[in-house]
Amino acid sequence: MEDAIDITGIAGLLADGSRATMLQALMDRRARTAGELALLAKIAPSTASQHLGRLTDGDLLAVEAQGRHRYYRLADPKVAALLENMMTFTPASVVPRAPNVGFDLRFARTCYDHLAGTVATALYDRLQTDGTLSVTSTGIALTPAGAKRLRPLGIDAGALRTSRRPLARACLDWTERRDHLAGGLGAALLAGFRARNWLTPRKAPRALRLTTTGRQALATHFDIDVSALTRGDTC
Numbered sequence: 001m002e003d004a005i006d007i008t009g010i011a012g013l014l015a016d017g018s019r020a021t022m023l024q025a026l027m028d029r030r031a032r033t034a035g036e037l038a039l040l041a042k043i044a045p046s047t048a049s050q051h052l053g054r055l056t057d058g059d060l061l062a063v064e065a066q067g068r069h070r071y072y073r074l075a076d077p078k079v080a081a082l083l084e085n086m087m088t089f090t091p092a093s094v095v096p097r098a099p100n101v102g103f104d105l106r107f108a109r110t111c112y113d114h115l116a117g118t119v120a121t122a123l124y125d126r127l128q129t130d131g132t133l134s135v136t137s138t139g140i141a142l143t144p145a146g147a148k149r150l151r152p153l154g155i156d157a158g159a160l161r162t163s164r165r166p167l168a169r170a171c172l173d174w175t176e177r178r179d180h181l182a183g184g185l186g187a188a189l190l191a192g193f194r195a196r197n198w199l200t201p202r203k204a205p206r207a208l209r210l211t212t213t214g215r216q217a218l219a220t221h222f223d224i225d226v227s228a229l230t231r232g233d234t235c
Contacts, residue, residue, distance in 0.1 A: 013058045014086070018043050019051045022072075023060065025205040027080050028110045031064065031071035040205065080112035087174030104207035106175045107230075108199060114171070114186030115193070118229050119210060119218070121176045123189075126222045133168060133181075140168040142185060153221065154192050160184040193217075 014020055021041040026032060032040075038048035052072055055061040062075040074080055108119045115123070127133045132146030142150075147157035160167055163184050171182035181189070193199045198214030201207075210218075210226065218224040 009058065010060075013055060013060060014083075016051065018047070019055055022048070022051065023055065023074070023079070023083055026061070026072065026074050027083060027112055028201075028206040029073070029112060030205075031073040033069050033071060037072065074112070077112055081171075084111055084116075084171065084174060088172045088177070104202050104204055104209075108208040108210055109206040110190070110208065111171060111173075111180070111182065113190065114180070114182045115190045115199070115208075116171070116173055116175075116180050117208075118176060119224075119226070120180035121173050121178045122224055122229055123218070123222060124170075124179055124181045126224055127181065130223070139166070140170055140181075140183075142168055150189075153189075154195075155185070155188050157185075160188060 014023070018041040022037045025037060025040045034048050034052055035045055037052065038045045041048060041051075043051075052061060052063075056063050056072070059075055060079050061072050064071050064073070106117055108115065108117045110116065111120075114120075124133075127146070128135065130149075131143055132149055134141050134143050142157055147155075150157065157167070161184075166183040168181060168185045169183040170179040171186070172178075173180045180186070190199070193214065196213070196217070197211055198217050199208045200211055202209050215226045218226055
């Protein structure tokens with residue numbers, strides 16, 4: 001097939017476990033040094049530098065120098081989307097189920113600039129059942145009633161619609177194996193939740209803690225009972 005696109009280069013970059021670990025650690029939008037990424041990947045700093053060089057040359061990472069430090073971040077939101085989509089092909093049997101970090105990552109985490117995990121899929125379901133979102137032939141739409149309902153949370157649907165990115169789209173959650181909300185609306189909701197301290201960072205990369213205030217807010221604004229989501233786990 002002469003017109004086939006060669007994907008072997010990008011596939012080769014993602015095939016190494018250490019490189020995949022470092023890329024996933026950067027899916028929370030934070031920039032990290034080579035030393036920090038080496039610790040997360042459990043490899044020597046010199047080895048990490050070699051991997052990061054390949055990822056940068058492959059346009060998966062961007063690097064910025066500040067003083068004597070070089071900070072790495074994902075080059076583009078599309079890289080995060082690619083990684084998240086690839087994770088959905090991971091067999092369910094190997095999805096982290098350990099009590100601490102494993103549960104933290106499953107329960108609530110960032111998917112680049114929007115919310116993922118158990119809380120995110122529950123929220124996405126609720127936004128559909130309460131009429132905030134509707135499923136159309138072309139995707140997901142924010143209803144007029146939904147735009148009004150989200151206004152008290154600081155969500156300006158009109159401003160979001162002026163952006164070039166989709167207002168709302170479904171993103172398949174790799175731990176829950178169901179959709180969560182992405183797009184401009186998903187990003188705005190996560191930003192609002194974090195600004196109100198409903199969600200705060202955990203130590204593990206990408207993992208988020210749902211605060212007591214956040215639990216109350218989900219119940220008040222979205223009628224979500226967080227205790228029903230834990231299924232006997234501890235969060």
